[in-house]
Amino acid sequence: MNKTIIMGVVLLISIMSGDRLSAQGTAITYQGKRSLLVYLRDVTDRKNVEESLRKSEEKYRNIFENTMVGIFQSIPAGRYI
Helix, strand or coil: CCCCCCCCEEEEEECCCCCEEEEEEEEEEECCEEEEEEEEEECHHHHHHHHHHHHHHHHHHHHHHHCCCCCCCECCCCCEC
């Protein structure tokens, strides 16, 4: 008889409020019975920050890749870096 053993499971769950939860589960033996130990963590803020970073990177990558002239960086006093 073949048995599948789950070593670890990670799920990202969106709930109706829009918040996102990370659910991690691991098969364990508890009091002699096979069980699933599950840990839930709110990852809404982390996912929102990751999405903002992704959009920002895409925006600046597009500016850099599609510019027809040079791009310079300067300090507030006007000196080029």
